[in-house]
Amino acid sequence: MNTESNFVELKNASRIWAIGSVHSNLDSFSSIKKFITKSFKPNDKLIFLGNVIGLGNYSKETLTSVIDLRFKLMSKYKLSSSEIIFLRGAQEEMFNKLLQLQIAPNPTEIVKWMFEHGVDKTLESYGYSKQEILNVSSTGTLSISKWTAKLNKTILNNPGHKEYFLNLKHAAFSPSKKILFVNRGVDITRPLSAQNDCFWWGYQDFSKINKPYNTFDRIVRGYQSNRNNDLEKAKNSIICTLFKQPLSNKTIYAGIFKENGEILELFESN
Numbered sequence: 721m722n723t724e725s726n727f728v729e730l731k732n733a734s735r736i737w738a739i740g741s742v743h744s745n746l747d748s749f750s751s752i753k754k755f756i757t758k759s760f761k762p763n764d765k766l767i768f769l770g771n772v773i774g775l776g777n778y779s780k781e782t783l784t785s786v787i788d789l790r791f792k793l794m795s796k797y798k799l800s801s802s803e804i805i806f807l808r809g810a811q812e813e814m815f816n817k818l819l820q821l822q823i824a825p826n827p828t829e830i831v832k833w834m835f836e837h838g839v840d841k842t843l844e845s846y847g848y849s850k851q852e853i854l855n856v857s858s859t860g861t862l863s864i865s866k867w868t869a870k871l872n873k874t875i876l877n878n879p880g881h882k883e884y885f886l887n888l889k890h891a892a893f894s895p896s897k898k899i900l901f902v903n904r905g906v907d908i909t910r911p912l913s914a915q916n917d918c919f920w921w922g923y924q925d926f927s928k929i930n931k932p933y934n935t936f937d938r939i940v941r942g943y944q945s946n947r948n949n950d951l952e953k954a955k956n957s958i959i960c961t962l963f964k965q966p967l968s969n970k971t972i973y974a975g976i977f978k979e980n981g982e983i984l985e986l987f988e989s990n
Contacts, residue, residue, distance in 0.1 A: 726890040727912065728805050733894065733979050734763035738901055740942040740962030740973040741769065741809060744776025744841065746785065748972045748989035753789050755987070762797055766790075767892055769942025770809025770903030770920060772884075775838035775967055780845040780878060787880035801887075808888035809903040809943060810920045814839045816885055819872055822865040827857040846874050890919045893936070894979035900936040904943045908933050929958050938981030955983050964988075 730736055737756060742749050756766070772786055773779035790804045814834045817824070824830050831853055834840075840850045848871070856867045875881045891912060892901040900906070905926035907918045911934070922945065933939060940960045960983065962973040972989040 728802055728889050728892040730765050730767075730803075730805075730892055730894050730979065732763060733765040734761065735765070735984060736894070736899070736901075736977045736979065737764060737766045738940050738942070738962060738975050738977060739766075739768050741771035741903075742782060742786070742972055743771055743774055743811070743838075743967060744779040744782045744845070745970045745972060745989075746776070746778040746782045748970050749782055749785060751990040752972055752974055753785060756789065757792065760793060760797070764797075765803050765805070766793065767805040767901050768807060769901060769940070769962060770807040770888075771811045771943055772806070772809070773815060773842045774809075774811030775841055776970075777841060778845060779842040780881075783881055783884060784878065787884065791880075805892050805901075806884060806888050807892065807901065807903050807942070808890060808920055811838065811842065812885065812888055813917070813920050815842055816888075818843070819868055819875075819885070821857065821868050822861050827864060828854070831857045843871075846871070846878075848874075890915070894981075896979060897935040899938045899940065899977055899979060899981040900933070901940045902942075904941055904945075906933060906939070927959065927961075932958060936981075938977070938983075940975065940977065955986065960986075962986075 737760070739752060768786065772783055793799060793804060814837065817830070818834060818839060821827050821831070835850060843853060856864055875885065893899060903920045905918055905922040907915055907923045908929060927944060937958070938960060939958060940962065943963045944961050944965070946965065960975065962975055964971050964973055973986070975986045976984040978984060
């Protein structure tokens with residue numbers, strides 16, 4: 721496995737925009753999108769910190785809107801593909817596993833677990849019912865393969881969606897390695913290349929980190945599972961969490977950073 725391809729170095733960035741978990745909140749994302757479109761400047765970079773999809777009712781529509789923003793910024797500012805980055809979150813990880821359900825050892829149990837964690841909402845946005853998938857999951861490898869082929873074709877019929885799922889990164893960082901961007905956390909006892917799935921499933925007590933991780937003075941993440949988060953407190957912490965529980969509040973947090981880890985601005989959706 722080429723681990724280098726899982727990471728992006730944010731070179732020559734005047735400012736780095738980061739967007740926390742969107743979770744298919746289309747209206748909330750629309751307000752963030754409007755602000756970015758108006759305020760983005762040459763040499764800025766943009767990173768989505770995972771979980772664009774899932775939990776909400778508009779996964780397909782939200783992903784289309786995200787891809788539209790990417791296209792418009794790349795066109796206007798002549799950006800390369802490495803200057804607008806998408807990280808893998810738990811929702812994307814689960815959905816990618818679903819696209820390969822035919823190789824799962826216990827497909828029905830896996831589908832049920834994923835549905836408990838919001839993946840059913842993503843499937844429903846693409847036109848698939850929960851019961852249909854539960855029924856298919858118990859029919860055997862050949863039938864499941866036919867269904868996953870159908871799902872993959874559906875994804876392919878939405879411009880940019882297949883490319884999104886194929887090009888998700890694990891983390892991003894500045895050339896100075898002062899600021900690190902992840903979806904949920906890192907195992908501070910291991911280097912970035914040996915994190916396994918800590919990036920999107922998290923690491924025990926990660927929220928309590930109060931000293932730099934290697935050279936990283938700032939870790940910006942897009943999701944946390946169970947703690948309230950105050951953006952003001954994040955300004956003085958090693959970990960800056962761009963996410964607010966509970967999920968039902970539908971608020972999206974975002975921020976603008978310098979490559980040395982300095983926070984220029986933190987804001988939320990209207």
